[in-house]
Amino acid sequence: MAKKSWHMDRRTFLRGSGVALALPFFECMGSKATATSGPTELPKRLCTVYFPYGASVPSEDHEDRDWGWFPVREGNSFRYTKVLESLTPLRKSVSVIGGLSHPTGHGIGGHDTGDIFLTGANFGGANFKNTVSFDQIAAIKYGDKTRFASLVLSSDGGIGMPTRSKTLSFTQSGQPIPALDKPQQIFDRLFGDGGGTIEETRRRLSTETSMLDRVLDQSKTLRNKLGKQDQDKYDEYLTSVRDIEKRVVRSQHWLDIPKAKVDASEVNLSVSTDAPLDYMRTMYDLMYLAFQSDSTRLATYMLSAMNGNTSNQFSKALGLGSQHELAHAAGKPGGFPRQGQWNQCLAENLARFLQRLADTPEGEGNMLDNTMVLCGTSNSRTHNNHNYPLVLAGGGNMGLKHGQYLTYNDNGEDAPMSNLLFTMLNRMGVSDTGFSDSTGDLSELYV
Numbered sequence: 001m002a003k004k005s006w007h008m009d010r011r012t013f014l015r016g017s018g019v020a021l022a023l024p025f026f027e028c029m030g031s032k033a034t035a036t037s038g039p040t041e042l043p044k045r046l047c048t049v050y051f052p053y054g055a056s057v058p059s060e061d062h063e064d065r066d067w068g069w070f071p072v073r074e075g076n077s078f079r080y081t082k083v084l085e086s087l088t089p090l091r092k093s094v095s096v097i098g099g100l101s102h103p104t105g106h107g108i109g110g111h112d113t114g115d116i117f118l119t120g121a122n123f124g125g126a127n128f129k130n131t132v133s134f135d136q137i138a139a140i141k142y143g144d145k146t147r148f149a150s151l152v153l154s155s156d157g158g159i160g161m162p163t164r165s166k167t168l169s170f171t172q173s174g175q176p177i178p179a180l181d182k183p184q185q186i187f188d189r190l191f192g193d194g195g196g197t198i199e200e201t202r203r204r205l206s207t208e209t210s211m212l213d214r215v216l217d218q219s220k221t222l223r224n225k226l227g228k229q230d231q232d233k234y235d236e237y238l239t240s241v242r243d244i245e246k247r248v249v250r251s252q253h254w255l256d257i258p259k260a261k262v263d264a265s266e267v268n269l270s271v272s273t274d275a276p277l278d279y280m281r282t283m284y285d286l287m288y289l290a291f292q293s294d295s296t297r298l299a300t301y302m303l304s305a306m307n308g309n310t311s312n313q314f315s316k317a318l319g320l321g322s323q324h325e326l327a328h329a330a331g332k333p334g335g336f337p338r339q340g341q342w343n344q345c346l347a348e349n350l351a352r353f354l355q356r357l358a359d360t361p362e363g364e365g366n367m368l369d370n371t372m373v374l375c376g377t378s379n380s381r382t383h384n385n386h387n388y389p390l391v392l393a394g395g396g397n398m399g400l401k402h403g404q405y406l407t408y409n410d411n412g413e414d415a416p417m418s419n420l421l422f423t424m425l426n427r428m429g430v431s432d433t434g435f436s437d438s439t440g441d442l443s444e445l446y447v
Contacts, residue, residue, distance in 0.1 A: 045298070050377060075405065095393070166308060375391045398446075
């Protein structure tokens with residue numbers, strides 16, 4: 001069967017007068033197969049959301065068991081507790097996962113594991129050197145398909161410090177990628193015009209390229225004059241410069257393609273962490289718009305950081321204590337319900353985001369079918385770096401199978417969290433050889 005004249009490629013542009021305009025997603029860009037060309041490629045997306053200080057995890061026989069993160073019963077006959085009950089309408093698109101953790105995190109401080117949530121790096125000793133995060137592995141394959149290789153967000157912003165990171169994403173050399181935290185700034189970066197003409201932007205980027213060229217040219221002579229320890233530090237600096245160079249080159253490549261037009265009135269861009277629940281909702285809205293407009297296909301959001309300012313503000317907005325206080329009070333009278341109420345709020349916001357994706361048609365399915373969303377934390381209870389509470393959603397068009405509660409603890413030993421990260425990369429078609437310290441994939445998660 002020949003390809004129909006109305007069936008267009010996903011990356012079709014309108015071209016004329018030196019301008020290339022990216023088209024929105026049309027139904028004729030769907031995944032109908034043809035005998036000659038095969039199925040049209042739909043975007044494959046990846047989103048990770050992290051929160052610190054663990055979750056409410058009472059024992060199976062505890063009187064407050066229904067305020068625990070993990071469901072009652074395993075397999076596909078599980079029952080959500082009060083904490084995750086907002087995910088009920090999405091049950092067929094969601095899996096709850098327990099019994100995973102990073103072995104490299106077992107021997108470090110209970111508040112030090114946010115840095116390695118997406119890397120699995122070994123933070124032993126005083127080294128604190130990270131490795132590449134799995135979202136950036138995906139960015140190597142898919143980043144050039146969109147204006148922004150990835151979107152890195154956090155409620156605290158910046159990079160923080162080792163063991164108290166304020167970003168989930170790390171480059172190939174293990175350097176932290178600064179996270180954006182101001183909604184207006186994020187929106188302007190995604191959809192703003194930059195405040196100048198295309199020619200002015202082109203001249204600015206050309207100047208930046210020349211400056212970077214001079215820095216890299218002078219670096220060869222300077223490096224030879226440094227000692228071994230200083231050379232290592234200098235190499236890290238040069239890696240950062242090259243990362244900037246890559247971003248400048250990307251900006252030049254997309255300069256003639258207008259950014260997507262989005263109605264800013266649909267998003268509360270004036271909100272700040274002073275109104276944390278509204279702020280959280282806006283950050284999810286921005287990730288949704290970034291995906292919907294195909295501005296990026298990869299996003300990470302550190303909802304709050306260990307010892308970050310927002311870890312106090314978010315849960316206090318519900319009339320509860322700080323996340324740290326809630327975690328330490330778990331197990332004491334009334335402790336699990338209070339921490340569970342905070343976790344319930346997290347789940348409700350996640351459910352709203354997932355539902356928006358599910359309600360947005362794309363191809364013959366919806367955006368959630370083409371988006372894998374991982375949400376969780378790197379402690380079960382505070383200071384306990386085992387049995388991460390995790391939710392995985394979406395990715396039906398990438399073969400993920402849901403509607404189940406899976407646990408991977410075998411005789412008291414967790415399976416590596418990197419097995420899950422590898423499974424997700426494998427489903428995206430990024431890696432079939434493993435990730436970090438993975439020992440295999442989690443075949444129960446895919447068809």
